[in-house]
Amino acid sequence: MNFSDHIDRSFDDQLSQEEWDALQQAIVADPELRQEYVEKRWLHATLAAESESLRGLLEESPWTQTAPPKRSATWLAAAAAVVLFGLSLVLFLQSRPEPVIATLIEAENCRWAGSDLPTLEGAGLGSGTLALIEGMATIQFKSGATVTLEAPSVLVVESAMKCRLVEGSVVANVPESAHGFTIDTAQMEVIDLGTRFGVTTTSLGDSNVFVFEGEVKVNRDDLPEPKHVFAGDSLVSRIGAIPERTDQEVRRVDPPASSPGPDWTALSTSVGRGRDTFVRRGDRHGPTGSHPLLMIKHTDLAPHNERRVLLSFDLAGIDRASLRSAKLALKLEPSGLGFSSLVPDSRFAVYGLVDPEAAAWSEDDLTWKNAGALVEKPIQESTATRLAEFEVRKGSPNGLIEVSSDVFVDFLRSHSSEIISLVIVRETGESDQQGLVHAFASKEHPSATAPTLWLQTNHEK
Amino acid sequence: MEDSTPIPSTTPDDRAEHYLVLLSEHERALAAYVHALVPDRLDAEDILQSCKLTMWKQFGNFAPGSHFLAWARKIAFHQILNHRRSTKRKPLYSAEPAFLEAIATEIDRVSDTLSDRSEALHECLKRLPENQRRLVLLRYYEDHDIAAIAKETDRTEAAVYKLFSRLRTALNDCVKARLDSSAA
Structure with missing residues (x-):
């Protein structure tokens, strides 16, 4: 019997149960065959386990790679130079008026808060803090490095070669003249080696580095030595507590802000049998119904990262016949994942589920793999009706979105079930795999308003 | 540190x-x-x-x-x-538990070499010809099974199965060669 062939066939589900049993027995009995099996199996398993990084890896061609950098002594010298430079700058600053070390070259739809630096386009910047609440701003450092800041972010400009990201996301473009340009975060120090790269941090303290081109070096206290990160790769560090599902669901008691008028009723996803969740195509972590953020993304570049949002509202007790208008309110929240500068203004569509079977999803166990018709592309008319669409402008990850349309009101009026269920999809893609993941607050969010359906009914009746 | x-x-x-x-x-x-x-x-x-x-x-x-x-x-x-x-x-x-036991023991035995193997595999993947890269992506990244890949690439299942068998052999040989050359 050719067991070698059996081994290969077992990976592709091509063996009968009898053949598999025979193979198992042979492997237990024969050390050589066992070795061969483990070699092949391990290869197969590694490919399966690392599937998400395969695409980046396979698109990296060996002959376009830059030569590996010289390490050790050169690095120490470079690092020492940066430190010395920073030190001399500090001494220099103490005795002289603030010199200009960078220029704010672009400020798109920006709103600023708490900045101690000028925020007008074209302004020269000394060392100090920039706090961007809305929009995108690009700073060119005297060294030639440019850093694009995506709201909401707080960045401290320290020198022509260094800045510190307190919170938020930046994308850095560093020409040769500025090699060694450094971005500091609370957790790590990212030193450029001729690249385009992005750094994000969240208010939880996680820091992530994504390298789009070239190479960076990362120093982190918990790493015994600096880590080099190359194009297409990322280094993700999560230092927050391990997210564990709490048995007690967090229920919001305060009503959503800004009632449009006395005849409006607010129904959030935390009312009655309301639910909210998102599903991600490549998810390996089980249902995300209790996550504080509802994450959404469309991408043709990394299919595993496709995400859709699902909402259900409990309309029990609402007189549907007298419904006059309705709107859906969603609170945009920064997801901490991906970069806004890599996605265009984004368009989203809201669908209302008409298939009762599809609408019966439960947030305790819904995942992409068991979502069936909910994750079809495009969504079938027999599953759902397109109700409305909305846009989120580039660089505005905060803010409240309100969606309404006549079709939406008709849908609510005519749909007979007490529970109405909506699917939200992002229709626009991204120019790089590290494009922004949009997020809305869910009913589990500790501070922001849950998805809310506002309904206006006739009182005269 | x-x-x-x-x-x-x-x-x-x-x-x-x-x-x-x-x-x-x-x-x-x-x-x-x-x-x-x-x-x-x-x-x-x-x-x-x-x-x-x-x-x-x-x-x-x-x-x-x-x-x-x-x-x-x-x-x-x-x-x-x-x-x-x-x-x-x-x-x-x-x-079977006896089978799992045997495999786990074997993995423990070779575990010291696994991180080198992993690195070698990455290098070998980068050097795959275009058509084989596509197969790897379809099978492992897109998570398609043999039947789906056969449909997508307009081949019979048996032909696709053969392609994968050859692909794995090639990768395994490449990994071995890299390990041997770095050990020498």
């Missing part, structure tokens, strides 16, 4: 941080281990999830400075046996 031995953790936050650092360092190797012992990909992912939770719960028993991956593999192996016992549906290929 002068001392690379992790300092024993004290506060819960330190402990979590310590755990996450070790986990992120060894996550891929652990995933490959579980996938190697559990043929069904979804089962493997479930086991890996519950394994990480169990490891966190038992992290107090882990002696700082000792071999994290070996400790993790032990826990994973128990999870695999438990999963096998508890699962109601019988997977396509259910593995």
Whole structure:
């Protein structure tokens, strides 16, 4: 019997149960065959386990790679130079008026808060803090490095070669003249080696580095030595507590802000049998119904990262016949994942589920793999009706979105079930795999308003 | 840092941080281990999830400075046996405990070479010709089975199966060659 062939066939589900049993027995009995099996199996398993990084890896061609950098002594010298430079700058600053070390070259739809630096386009910047609440701003450092800041972010400009990201996301473009340009975060120090790269941090303290081109070096206290990160790769560090599902669901008691008028009723996803969740195509972590953020993304570049949002509202007790208008309110929240500068203004569509079977999803166990018709592309008319669409402008990850349309009101009026269920999809893609993941607050969010359906009914009746 | 031995953790936050650092360092190797012992990909992912939770719960028993991956593999192996016992549906290929034991022992035996192998595999993947890259992406990244790939590439299932068999052999040979040349 050719067991070698059996081994290969077992990976592709091509063996009968009898053949598999025979193979198992042979492997237990024969050390050589066992070795061969483990070699092949391990290869197969590694490919399966690392599937998400395969695409980046396979698109990296060996002959376009830059030569590996010289390490050790050169690095120490470079690092020492940066430190010395920073030190001399500090001494220099103490005795002289603030010199200009960078220029704010672009400020798109920006709103600023708490900045101690000028925020007008074209302004020269000394060392100090920039706090961007809305929009995108690009700073060119005297060294030639440019850093694009995506709201909401707080960045401290320290020198022509260094800045510190307190919170938020930046994308850095560093020409040769500025090699060694450094971005500091609370957790790590990212030193450029001729690249385009992005750094994000969240208010939880996680820091992530994504390298789009070239190479960076990362120093982190918990790493015994600096880590080099190359194009297409990322280094993700999560230092927050391990997210564990709490048995007690967090229920919001305060009503959503800004009632449009006395005849409006607010129904959030935390009312009655309301639910909210998102599903991600490549998810390996089980249902995300209790996550504080509802994450959404469309991408043709990394299919595993496709995400859709699902909402259900409990309309029990609402007189549907007298419904006059309705709107859906969603609170945009920064997801901490991906970069806004890599996605265009984004368009989203809201669908209302008409298939009762599809609408019966439960947030305790819904995942992409068991979502069936909910994750079809495009969504079938027999599953759902397109109700409305909305846009989120580039660089505005905060803010409240309100969606309404006549079709939406008709849908609510005519749909007979007490529970109405909506699917939200992002229709626009991204120019790089590290494009922004949009997020809305869910009913589990500790501070922001849950998805809310506002309904206006006739009182005269 | 002068001392690379992790300092024993004290506060819960330190402990979590310590755990996450070790986990992120060894996550891929652990995933490959579980996938190697559990043929069904979804089962493997479930086991890996519950394994990480169990490891966190038992992290107090882990002696700082000792071999994290070996400790993790032990826990994973128990999870695999438990999963096998508890699962109601019988997977396509259910593995016998004696078989699992034999494979796990063999993996432990060669575990020192696995990280070198992993690196060699990455290099070999980068050097694959275009058509084979596409196969790897379809099978492992897009998660298509043989039947779906046959349909997509307009081939018979038997032909696709042969292509994969050849692809794996080529990768395995490449990995071996790289390991041999670096050992020489």
